[in-house]
Amino acid sequence: MYFCTFVVRFKNDSKMSPVKKVGFYTLGCKLNFSETSTIARAFEQGGFVRAVRGERADIYVINSCSVTEHADKKCRNIVRRLIKENPGAVVVVTGCYAQLKPQELAAIEGVDLVVGNNDKGTIFERVAALGAKRGATVHTCEAGELTGFFAAFSTGDRTRSFLKVQDGCDYHCSYCTIPLARGASRNLPVADLVREAEAIAAKGQREIVLTGINVGDFGRTTGESFVDLLRALDAVGGIDRYRISSIEPNLLTDEVIAFTAGSDKFQPHFHVPLQSGCDRILALMRRRYNTARFAERIGAVRAQIPGVFFGIDVIVGFPGETDEDFEVTCRFLEEIRPAFLHVFPYSVRPNTPAAEMDGKVAPDVAAHRVQRLGELSSRLYRSFCAAQQGREAKVLWESTRRGGDMFGFTENYIKVRTPFDRERINTITRVRLGALDADGVAQATILSE
Ligand code: SF4
The missing domain is CATH 3.40.50.12160 (Methylthiotransferase, N-terminal domain)
Known part of the structure; x- marks a missing residue:
């Protein structure tokens, strides 16, 4: 071409x-x-x-x-x-x-x-x-003319590829400018994406992360469903692992959960945007769920996938978020106990409804909330990993070498280290998980190659 x-x-x-x-x-x-x-x-x-x-x-x-x-x-x-x-x-x-x-x-x-x-x-x-x-x-x-689909996947890292399966978003959350930048939700047909996954496998990469703006909304333009895509990718030879980069809680359907629970390839790892643990703020954000629904979806996953890793996005300092609203969010996060938090301070985006909302939160207050949730995230991660300590896991080893060690991730996304061995790069081994070090990386003892 x-x-x-x-x-x-x-x-x-x-x-x-x-x-x-x-x-x-x-x-x-x-x-x-x-x-x-x-x-x-x-x-x-x-x-x-x-x-x-x-x-x-x-x-x-x-x-x-x-x-x-x-x-x-x-x-x-x-x-x-x-x-x-x-x-x-x-x-x-x-x-x-x-x-x-x-x-x-x-x-x-x-x-x-x-x-x-x-x-x-x-x-x-x-x-x-x-x-x-x-x-x-x-x-x-113009935003309305953003209708093309630029097919893409990453190469370079020998172990993992990011495969674009979907683009755009129809949700129009009140703070978000992405629908203006990326257009309406659209995707390639499943058959095309299978061919791309095969091309990735042919390059020797063993893990694919399904990537998009709103991946769970897959199928808008082809009449297929997200589960159709998961099922077809699951059958691609040469790919051992899939992760879903991020999925809206309302699209984490029973069907998606059941399929991933029954698949050897789809890893027990979900990244779900919560954005606020306070229902009043969620409504202002125009999100499509409340905290009860969110907690119910998390519970539905945990019931079928023990040891699942949840990474959760949270925005703090949204217009109108009071100290009490923030405390409500903290309590909700303590209740649902994800393994990790991705925390962002709210940022005014032009041409969005939230940009016109009253009750702007002072930057120092938002920064303090980011810090509080950062500390909570560290605690949650250590507690998640402590519960896994002593267990067996499978690790896909990456090429990074640091201080005589190499690194990889377990199925449920715990980062581990072991002494560097070039032969081990891009292989999957069984390990026993040890304690976390000061950097939050678990020591892994190799059980079998
Ligand atoms: S926050 Fe996500 S779901 Fe909401 S409009 Fe933006 S891209 Fe879509």
């Missing part, structure tokens, strides 16, 4: 120069990560070498996020730094920030291309077509 002879005319140089290296920066979610990896493969197929972090490149592609104001700012900082350090390089910004505020990015002197989410799959060709010019070219569309 992408095999043209690649020559770019540098913006400050009328000479045609052969381009060799391309550097990538990814902000935000695993969906962006899978998309960056796919954009990178297009460049590699076009004859480029991917620059490692810190190495000079001829072209930089920054895949941006806009989930918070902080994410926007981080993107601008990276873009400005790259332009300053590499004045001759071509700079391309894509992703959700590029989709939502293209002009803000185009106004940064030195940016060459701003590409919205619909056109991510054409970045290689657009860079190839760049002429010698100053100023940025913008390729974006």
Whole structure:
């Protein structure tokens, strides 16, 4: 597909120069990560070498996020730094920030291309077509026109791949700007995704994380269901493990739970966005459940999948969240006892209903709440791992080497370490779980290869 002879005319140089290296920066979610990896493969197929972090490149592609104001700012900082350090390089910004505020990015002197989410799959060709010019070219569309599906999966890590199975969201939670940046919920047909999973297996990767904006909503555009997808992927040879990156609690159906409980490949690990443990705030957020329903779904999973790991997202400092509302959230989390919390301070997003709501929470109050939940998360994780200590588990070993050790994850997502052995990379072994160290990593004793 992408095999043209690649020559770019540098913006400050009328000479045609052969381009060799391309550097990538990814902000935000695993969906962006899978998309960056796919954009990178297009460049590699076009004859480029991917620059490692810190190495000079001829072209930089920054895949941006806009989930918070902080994410926007981080993107601008990276873009400005790259332009300053590499004045001759071509700079391309894509992703959700590029989709939502293209002009803000185009106004940064030195940016060459701003590409919205619909056109991510054409970045290689657009860079190839760049002429010698100053100023940025913008390729974006209206939210209603975000209908394309850029098929993507990540490669590079030998053990795990992030496979994009779904894009967009129809939910319109009051704080969220993602439906404006990503469009309506849509997906590829199951058969196409099976072929992608087979391609991942052929690269030797043994674990796939199903990734999307609202993955449980899979099937909107093909009339299939999420369970249809799980069932078909389960039959793909060469893939030993699947994880579901995140699923809305109302879409964690009995059918999904029963299927994952009965599968050897779908791991006992769920990431579920709660956002608040206070029903009044959940209603203001326009979430599609209350705490009773959430707790009931967690209980339904636990009844069928013992030892299941729950990672839970929480937003603190939503407009109107009082100290008492926050305490209600803390008590709810203590009751349902997830293994881990992903905590985010609320960030005002333009063009969302929450941006107009009264009762803004002071940043220092929100920061204190983040800290409280961070401490709770550490406690919950240690308690979850303590309950698993002494048990047997299976670990898929990764290539990272640190201090003479290698690392991997159990089925239920406990990070473990053992002395490094190159032969063990990308293998699955049975281990006995030991205690957590100061870094929150469990010592693993190998039982069998
Ligand atoms: S479910 Fe809500 S929070 Fe998640 S992407 Fe959709 S609108 Fe945003």
